[in-house]
Amino acid sequence: MKNILIIGCGLLGSSLLRKIYKKKIAKKVFVYEKSKKNISKFKKLKLPGILVKRPEDAVMKSNLIIICAPMSEYKNIILKLNDSLTQKHFITDVGSSKLKSLIIIRKNLKKGVIWVPSHPIAGSEVSGPEHGKENLFKDRWCILIKEKRTKAKHIKFLSSFWKKIGSKIVTMNSEKHDKIFSITSHLPHLIAYNLVKSAQDFQKKQKFDLIKYSAGGLRDFSRIAASNEIMWRDIFFDNKQNVSKAIDLFIKNLIEFKKDINSKKNKSILKKLTQTKKVRTQIIRFKQDINKPDFGR
């Protein structure tokens, strides 16, 4: 690999930047960042990489372009890059929802330019380059989006890049991706936001000082509900059909749960409360979490 251009230097972009320099994956890394706040953080942190004022300035000098900006920025970015792009460029992104962004890419990207989307399953409730770390992607899944017309050599190239970053690779199409992550990621975040909002509404109405007693459950949700709002708005909007279906399934189950509680259906409740434990066992077996109790921090 010669040079890489990273567009968007927040948590993910700056983590990639750190790892690329650490492992010498590219000669040079150009970085475009829109936010003045993040630019000044970049300078203060003395991050490696060459800041550029306009993304198009670095396109000609780069082979691989990685978009780490919010998905609502994709169209603008594409329109800025198009003039400088050639068929030799390889583009990928790290967005969390895929079907909608592919439509935008197909509609706007200069014909013949390669864009194979990635989705590294890594992150946190914090954002910004100050929180990035070179091992953010280590041993995490990275989903590569393989559509009918995606060429094997392109998957191979992208796969090789992410393996150097430390990720484990899996490929699937955008439709399957968006369905899976509507359940494993998008719904959980929405639920966390909704739970915290409900607690706020309750506190306001009852005038109870309840937040300070949050150690029994609310605390863990509040962490998830502190995630970046632009990123999550974009995900909810872009994947709204699947998210909407996930909400419906969730509400249907919740209403059944409520009925069981109100009519004290012992057997049915115990079945629900024990079967969910199986998922926990699977998650630990798949090394998505460790088998160590959490007593709070």
Next chain:
Amino acid sequence: MKNILIIGCGLLGSSLLRKIYKKKIAKKVFVYEKSKKNISKFKKLKLPGILVKRPEDAVMKSNLIIICAPMSEYKNIILKLNDSLTQKHFITDVGSSKLKSLIIIRKNLKKGVIWVPSHPIAGSEVSGPEHGKENLFKDRWCILIKEKRTKAKHIKFLSSFWKKIGSKIVTMNSEKHDKIFSITSHLPHLIAYNLVKSAQDFQKKQKFDLIKYSAGGLRDFSRIAASNEIMWRDIFFDNKQNVSKAIDLFIKNLIEFKKDINSKKNKSILKKLTQTKKVRTQIIRFKQDINKPDFGR
């Protein structure tokens, strides 16, 4: 304090036991445990304390009795103890829901015996004496239930006990307690169980292998949803009116959220996603969590 009797030696009971011996809060601690599995763990772990075959055997030798058993056992326990109880005994419990258990206590407990309920806000998704630890209650809130007729000297006595254990004390009545914890603890657990169940239903229907991609949110809920099923069934049943109202508020908000997503109401969504961050800030200020990002374990 002379002697203490602990009834139920799981996570909470065994943690209390460890701390009482460590800080020499009582001369002797008698322990009654119903489950054979926990009794053999108790012996294997060489926990301090004197195992008794029937709880009533140790009542006469004890001043303070602490019930750490599931709330559905309270009535049975009371009926067993009644004959041996005198007006000199002081009873407390560590149950997570209070109004319903107070009704059972008032109806069944021998007249004149003192029972002031406690609710230490401490625990984890694991249960059993092998997970207990002496500092489980350190710097955690312990709610003491003070009803109209509760005597100040009894609150003082119980408060002094929990302070020795390391807890911070707050008093409130059972009605307020059950309302607050329906939102900060019972609803979050129910939501976590319901989310994991929805993921299971989805996996079954779609035949997608989704659990292994759970690092993006589902993972954290699965931990909460691995909590003890008997304890949580009892909480949901005992506090069903408040839990039911909490579910209604949650569903109302979730339907609004869904509408905002489907009609892409930018302003309304961003307001929801940013306001919830304030709760996070409060939780950290109240020292209910630390201000350190969580990248998974």
